[in-house]
Amino acid sequence: MNQATALAHPNIALVKYWGKRTGKTNIPATPSLSITLDTLVTRTSVRESERDQIEIDGKVVSDEKIEDFLVQLRAAYSLPPLSIESSNNFPTSAGLASSASGFAGLLTAIDTAFNLEMSVSERSIWARKGSGSAARSIFGGFASLDGESGDWCARGVLPARAWPLKVVIAVTSEKTKDVGSTQGMKRSKQTSPYYSAWTESTKSDHAAGLSAISQQDFSRLASIAESSCLKMHALMLSSQPPLFYWNGATVETIATVRELQSAGVSVFFTVDAGPQVKAVCQEDAADIVAERLANVPGVLKTLVCGLGPGAYVDQPR
Amino acid sequence: MNQATALAHPNIALVKYWGKRTGKTNIPATPSLSITLDTLVTRTSVRESERDQIEIDGKVVSDEKIEDFLVQLRAAYSLPPLSIESSNNFPTSAGLASSASGFAGLLTAIDTAFNLEMSVSERSIWARKGSGSAARSIFGGFASLDGESGDWCARGVLPARAWPLKVVIAVTSEKTKDVGSTQGMKRSKQTSPYYSAWTESTKSDHAAGLSAISQQDFSRLASIAESSCLKMHALMLSSQPPLFYWNGATVETIATVRELQSAGVSVFFTVDAGPQVKAVCQEDAADIVAERLANVPGVLKTLVCGLGPGAYVDQPR
Numbered sequence: 001m002n003q004a005t006a007l008a009h010p011n012i013a014l015v016k017y018w019g020k021r022t023g024k025t026n027i028p029a030t031p032s033l034s035i036t037l038d039t040l041v042t043r044t045s046v047r048e049s050e051r052d053q054i055e056i057d058g059k060v061v062s063d064e065k066i067e068d069f070l071v072q073l074r075a076a077y078s079l080p081p082l083s084i085e086s087s088n089n090f091p092t093s094a095g096l097a098s099s100a101s102g103f104a105g106l107l108t109a110i111d112t113a114f115n116l117e118m119s120v121s122e123r124s125i126w127a128r129k130g131s132g133s134a135a136r137s138i139f140g141g142f143a144s145l146d147g148e149s150g151d152w153c154a155r156g157v158l159p160a161r162a163w164p165l166k167v168v169i170a171v172t173s174e175k176t177k178d179v180g181s182t183q184g185m186k187r188s189k190q191t192s193p194y195y196s197a198w199t200e201s202t203k204s205d206h207a208a209g210l211s212a213i214s215q216q217d218f219s220r221l222a223s224i225a226e227s228s229c230l231k232m233h234a235l236m237l238s239s240q241p242p243l244f245y246w247n248g249a250t251v252e253t254i255a256t257v258r259e260l261q262s263a264g265v266s267v268f269f270t271v272d273a274g275p276q277v278k279a280v281c282q283e284d285a286a287d288i289v290a291e292r293l294a295n296v297p298g299v300l301k302t303l304v305c306g307l308g309p310g311a312y313v314d315q316p317r
Numbered sequence: 318m319n320q321a322t323a324l325a326h327p328n329i330a331l332v333k334y335w336g337k338r339t340g341k342t343n344i345p346a347t348p349s350l351s352i353t354l355d356t357l358v359t360r361t362s363v364r365e366s367e368r369d370q371i372e373i374d375g376k377v378v379s380d381e382k383i384e385d386f387l388v389q390l391r392a393a394y395s396l397p398p399l400s401i402e403s404s405n406n407f408p409t410s411a412g413l414a415s416s417a418s419g420f421a422g423l424l425t426a427i428d429t430a431f432n433l434e435m436s437v438s439e440r441s442i443w444a445r446k447g448s449g450s451a452a453r454s455i456f457g458g459f460a461s462l463d464g465e466s467g468d469w470c471a472r473g474v475l476p477a478r479a480w481p482l483k484v485v486i487a488v489t490s491e492k493t494k495d496v497g498s499t500q501g502m503k504r505s506k507q508t509s510p511y512y513s514a515w516t517e518s519t520k521s522d523h524a525a526g527l528s529a530i531s532q533q534d535f536s537r538l539a540s541i542a543e544s545s546c547l548k549m550h551a552l553m554l555s556s557q558p559p560l561f562y563w564n565g566a567t568v569e570t571i572a573t574v575r576e577l578q579s580a581g582v583s584v585f586f587t588v589d590a591g592p593q594v595k596a597v598c599q600e601d602a603a604d605i606v607a608e609r610l611a612n613v614p615g616v617l618k619t620l621v622c623g624l625g626p627g628a629y630v631d632q633p634r
Contacts, residue, residue, distance in 0.1 A: 193518040194511040194551065201510040230559050234511065234551030242547050247572070248565030248615065255564070298565065 002080070003047035004113035008105030008311035010090075010097030011036040011136045011143065012167060012270060012278050014225040015209045016232040018181075019189050019199060025072075026132045029189070030202035031146035033209045034136045035280070036160070037167055038308030040090045042101035046109045049083035056102075057087050065182075069103070069130040077116055090303070091174040096276060097137075099181070103130030104137035104311040112313045123311075124153035140309035142213050146206065160307035163216050166286035168279040169303040170293040172249035181273045184236065184243050191240040198235045202228065218282060222261075222268035225280070229270045236273075245273050249298025253277040256296050260289060319397070320364035321430035325422030325628035327407075327414030328353040328453045328460065329484060329587060329595050331542040332526045333549040335498075336506050336516060342389075343449045346506070347519035348463035350526045351453045352597070353477070354484055355625030357407045359418035363426045366400035373419075374404050382499075386420070386447040394433055407620070408491040413593060414454075416498070420447030421454035421628040429630045440628075441470035449498075457626035459530050463523065477624035480533050483603035485596040486620040487610040489566035498590045501553065501560050508557040515552045519545065535599060539578075539585035542597070546587045553590075562590050566615025570594040573613050577606060 017032035052070065054063050066084070073079060084106065092098045107127045111118045118126065120138060128135035128145070135153055136143040141160035145152065179187070189195055205228045212221040236243035250271060257269040257279050266282035267289050281289045286304060294302045334349035369387065371380050383401070390396060401423065409415045424444045428435045435443065437455060445452035445462070452470055453460040458477035462469065496504070506512055522545045529538040553560035567588060574586040574596050583599035584606050598606045603621060611619045 193514040193548070194555075197510040197514055226559070227555075227557060230554040231510070234555040237547040237554075238511075238544075238551040240544060242543070244568075244572070244575075246568055248567075248569040250565075251561075251563055251568050252565040255561070258561075 002113050003045065004109045005043065005045040005314040006105040006108035006112065006311055007314055008042050008044070008101040008108065008137050009037050009308040010040050010042070010101040011133065012097065012280075013133065013136075013272065014221065014270060014280070015202065015205045015228045016272075017132055017145065018232045018235060019185050019195065020132065025129050027152050028132050028145060029199045031144065031206040032133075032136070032202075033142070033144050033157070033206055033213070034133070035142055035165065035167070036137055036140045036308050036310060037305040039303060039305040040088075040096065040101070042086060042088050042098065042105045043314070044084065044086040044102065044105035044109050046106070046113050047083050048080045051081045053083045055085045057092060065099070065130065066106070069106075072129055073110070073126065077114070079110070079114055082110070091171070092176070096169070096274065097133060097272065099131040100133040100137045103127045103134035106130065107134075108138070108311040108313060121149065121153045121155070124155075125151055128152060128154075138310050141307050144206070144210060156310070157210060158213050160309070163213070164283055165307060166281050166283055167305045168281065168286060168290045168293055169305065170249075170253045170277040170279065170296065170299045171301050171303065172247055172253065172275045172277070172298055174300065177245065177274050179243055184239075184273060187243065188235050188239045192235050192238045194235050194238045198231060201231060218266055225270050226268050233271065245275060246271070247275045247298070249296060250275045250277055253293055253296050253299060256292055260292060265289065319430050320362065321426045322360065322362040322631040323422040323425035323429065323628055324631055325359050325361070325418040325425065325454050326354050326625040327357050327359070327418040328450065329414065329597075330450065330453075330589065331538065331587060331597070332519065332522045332545045333589075334449055334462065335549045335552060336502050336512065337449065342446050344469050345449050345462065346516045348461065348523040349450075349453070350474075350523055350530070351450070351460050351462070352482065352484070353454055353457050353460060353625050353627060354622040356620060356622040357405075357413065357418070359403060359405050359415065359422050360631070361401065361403040361419065361422035361426050363399050363401050363423070363430050365397045368398045370400045372402045374409060382416070382447065383423070386423075389446055390427070390443065394431070396427070396431055399427070408488070409493070413486070413591065414450060414589065416448040417450040417454045420444045420451035423447065424451075425455070425628040425630060438466065438470045438472075441472075442468055445469060445471075455627050458624050461523070461527060473627070474527060475530050477626070480530070481600055482624060483598050483600055484622045485598065485603060485607045485610055486622065487566075487570045487594040487596065487613065487616045488618050488620065489564055489570065489592045489594070489615055491617065494562065494591050496560055501556075501590060504560065505552050505556045509552050509555045511552050511555050515548060518548060535583055539597075542587050543585050550588065562592060563588070564592045564615070566613060567592045567594055570610060570613050570616060573609055577609060582606065
């Protein structure tokens with residue numbers, strides 16, 4: 001009946017992705033490593049229609065990234081005009097990876113609705129063409145996006161149940177960010193004197209991160225992830241004009257995570273292209289972390305997530 | 318009578334200095350450019366004594382940097398045991414360049430008290446051996462610290478009266494910083510993947526900054542100074558363990574300076590190894606800048622400075 005609904009969760013990179021190779025298909029300059037969340041979810045329905053129409057969070061929009069993506073997909077597959085409806089249960093374009101869950105869900109819904117019969121790797125490759133980090137949201141738990149298989153697609157490296165970490169998200173602003181990731185990555189590549197050192201050091205962080213995950217070594221993963229996060233924000237700050245994604249509450253929340261660490265709590269921070277702080281912690285530390293972060297001045301709210309599944313099709317009830 | 322009192326002012330680097338060459342005499346890895354302030358002042362008295370004694374802000378202290386400095390100085394000059402009394406009218410070791418004004422004043426007082434008859438360049442070289450940035454506080458107005466003269470010493474590049482800028486300092490914390498500059502610089506050099514790109518790019522910033530000052534081109538100087546500041550903090554964040562000198566109010570104050578810029582106010586920010594924001598502005602913008610920064614949540618107080626003179630001897634009254 002040429003329609004389907006998919007659900008997909010955002011993912012948070014522990015070894016960050018910031019910078020693309022030259023070209024149009026979103027090939028990252030470096031490998032990356034992530035965890036896919038539960039709780040936050042994007043629900044995307046597609047159906048055949050008279051003309052393309054995109055509705056996000058209840059509003060009809062013109063979205064260049066989605067339109068470009070459909071052009072690419074139609075060059076490979078025969079697809080009719082589409083009506084797309086996508087909604088998030090969390091703030092969109094605010095550093096909570098809505099484009100990752102958005103494109104992972106969109107591709108999964110299209111694949112199902114029009115019987116494209118893609119393999120999971122093919123879905124990851126296609127999701128990546130929409131948004132680099134979307135490749136990882138095809139998978140649950142811990143995922144790696146790298147070029148190991150020849151083409152750049154993600155793969156699952158550890159399922160969520162094997163190491164059920166928690167993530168406390170401290171939301172410090174719900175505003176849409178000033179500079180989107182695609183534009184920001186381009187700026188960093190073109191203007192930061194630190195760009196080549198960033199891409200070099202990320203390769204070894206990725207290898208070290210994979211090893212820490214396979215050994216479930218929390219403190220090593222903490223150190224690799226915080227370093228990768230700070231090097232990425234350093235790269236952003238050294239771009240011209242500089243990319244400022246932090247606000248005051250971001251910095252105070254990081255300081256609070258560092259205090260918790262000093263007190264022996266198993267937690268580390270990571271921050272993406274936005275002002276929200278994600279505090280990754282061992283299961284038994286989640287309550288104290290959530291309570292402390294909720295009390296940081298400037299934190300609007302906290303969201304507590306576990307690790308979630310990859311993108312999947314909603315079964316008709 | 319073998320005693321003297323000198324006054325010296327801290328200076329704020331517009332093209333930053335972070336990183337030393339190998340060795341013991343504080344040779345910077347890169348050239349730097351600064352403005353010497355008025356208003357903030359360190360008053361340092363030295364006199365012959367029975368044994369070395371150091372008193373800072375009314376407290377007898379044991380200060381390794383000063384002790385090492387006296388050892389070096391005595392290897393070149395015959396000096397008796399000294400009583401040193403130094404006091405600041407501003408917070409010490411909190412990112413307000415108290416070691417710059419401290420060593421510039423100490424050296425100037427010793428030179429006078431014991432008739433060492435140093436040239437101004439020799440005083441700058443000796444001050445540098447105590448604290449790298451102290452070399453610049455020997456001079457007023459705009460100063461450059463570089464290796465152009467063969468030895469690394471500062472030189473005046475434009476007197477204060479030629480371009481009387483104002484500096485509004487937003488004090489966001491009066492705590493002593495966790496990691497001092499000497500230690501921090503060593504850590505960045507040893508651990509940051511961005512260190513060599515930092516030293517390379519600072520050389521061209523220094524040349525561009527000198528040219529902007531000679532042309533009194535405020536907006537060019539603003540862009541060079543902000544970029545140098547952010548690249549230095551990016552270097553600090555990318556060190557291991559990371560060097561965090563910002564707090565939440567630091568970030569909110571920078572955001573306020575950027576809002577003022579968008580509204581056409583002639584102001585730019587710079588931040589040193591500490592959480593204070595220095596807003597450098599054209600004379601006629603000082604009032605609005607001071608008012609706006611005083612109202613940023615987390616700003617404890619603002620200090621308004623003009624550009625001041627180099628270190629000088631207090632004449633007996």
